[in-house]
Each structure stands twice: as C-alpha cells, then as structure tokens.
Amino acid sequence: MEVIRGISRMREFVQEQKLSGKRIGLVPTMGYLHAGHLSLVREALKSCDVVVMSIFVNPLQFGVGEDFEDYPRDLTRDSELAEQAGVAAIFAPAVSEMYPSGGYYSYVDVEKTTEGLCGRSRPGHFRGVTTVVTKLFNIVQPDVAVFGQKDAQQAVVIQRMVRDLNLPLQIVVAPIIREADGLALSSRNVYLNPAEREAALVLYRSLNQAEQLVTAGERNAKVLQETIEKQIKEEPLARIDYIEVVRAEDLQPSEVLQGRTLIALAVFFGQTRLIDNRIVEV
Ligand code: PAF
Secondary structure (H helix, E strand, O other), X not given: OEEEOOHHHHHHHHHHHHHOOOOEEEEEEOOOOOHHHHHHHHHHHHHOOEEEEEEOOOHHXXXXXXXXXXXXXXXXXXXXXXXXXXXXXXXXOOHHHHOOOOOOOOOOOOOOOOOOHHHHHOOOHHHHXXXXXXXXXXXXXXXXXXXXXXXXXXXXXXXHHHHHOOXXXXXXXXXXXXXXXXXEOOHHHHHXXXXXXXXXXXXXXXXXXXHXXXXXXXXXXXXXXXXXXXXXXXXXXXXXXXXXXXXXXXXXXXXXXXXXXXXEEEEEEOOEEEEEEEEEEO
C-alpha cells in the first residue's frame, strides 16, 4: 500500500490503475480509523478493483471553537488498518496541498438539504464538506465513492450534489456500524469519559423506542420527537442539540410520516457532540 501526500502523485497512481482497466473506489475519511471506516472499504471492494482511502482532517468543515486542532490523528495506525482492509493507496495530503496559501476562493454549496439538522447547528460545515469532497472526486476520479449512513445528512447532501452537478461517479451509502451495546462508532467516541460513554447509550435506546412506536402504528412526527426528547432528558449528562424527523429523501420536515423517514439526533455529552439516526419505512 502506498501513502500518497501529493495531488500529482495521486493523479498518476489513478491514471496507472485506469490504464490497466481497474475500477477505482474512494473512501473519504478524516482518519483515526475504526471498524465503521473499514466497513466502507469492504463495501468499496465489492464493486471496485482498487480502493483509495483519503485521510484528511479538513479545516474548512470545522467551525470556530470546534475540535479541528484536537481531532484525533494517527496516520501510522491508520495505515496499518487500511492496508489490512485491502486499501491500495492512502491519500493523506497536508492542508497546504489542498488549500495552498495565497488565497483559496472556490467553494461548492448545496442548498436546501443543508439548511436543517447539522447544517443549522454547524453553519458552514456542509460547504466545507462538499468543497473538499468535490476536490477529492476531482483528484481521485473514482468510479464509486462510499460514505457512511452514520452521517445521514452528509450522505444525502453528497448524493444531491453528485446528481445536481452531473458528477460521473456512483455514491454508495453503507450501514451504521455499532459497538455491541449499540453506540454508533465514531472517531469522536475517544473523547468520552466512562460516565459519558455510558450515558451516550441513550441515543441508541431512544432511536429503538421511536422505531418501536412507528412499528406499532405511530405516524405523528411530533410524538416521536417528544418521546425521544423525554428519554434523553432523563439522562443528566446529555444536552440535546437537535432531534429531527424528516423525509429521508430530501431532509424536509414531515409532520405525518410517509415513506422513508429519517429520525436524526445530535446530542452533547460533556464537550462531545454525537450524532446518530435511524431510517424508518412506513
Ligand atoms: O465524513 C467525514 O469523515 C468527512 O466529512 C469527509 C466526508 C471525509 C469530508 O471531509
């Protein structure tokens, strides 16, 4: 496995692979890999010959006071895990390679789908994501890119962007991977102290409860929202950022559930903001 730092070498690597007829899969990450990321690699290998993983903590998607500086990084460990998982090349550019000094002026904005949920709490976040993802698509030119359902809004926004801008690749969204007790895997879980780690299980429990209500016939989004809110508020270490029930397709609010519906949560445990979600089909 090759660890590539420069854009020109990354392009060269991809050209070599394409010349020998290989299908390229891209797994974009910010590193500090866990089993969730490795499941994205497995997903990419199902339809591609060569998987490139990008590891880049993208400053553009972090707001003022967020954890850009503290975001966990360990390229040595990540390289070992990625190689074992079957990644052919890691693209790990420096910030100066992606955003050279002297001015950066070009951004990609996706409207509507970025207005609510994390877009409301983290202004500018999705502009940072869609800009860097577009750059990664342009550099790696993958046939397929795989994203996790854990970042449900990100997956919808990127699918929208690919459709709207006619980008020539297929987006695959892979299921959420959880710890045995239900906590969704996230690189940010390392920030949690043992009490917060325990408290964070309320996310999984409340999503399960909401899904059970839907299975039992509940169709009122407000009832679901309030049920989740009540359960999370019983957990003293939890502070709710949002609880939203929206159409899975375009993330617009749905008062009465119809079709595929996304129940999405963002909750702080101490300084750590965790997100989780569930798709229900009615
Ligand atoms: O999901 C992430 O880790 C990031 O948002 C992504 C897609 C790698 C863009 O920086």
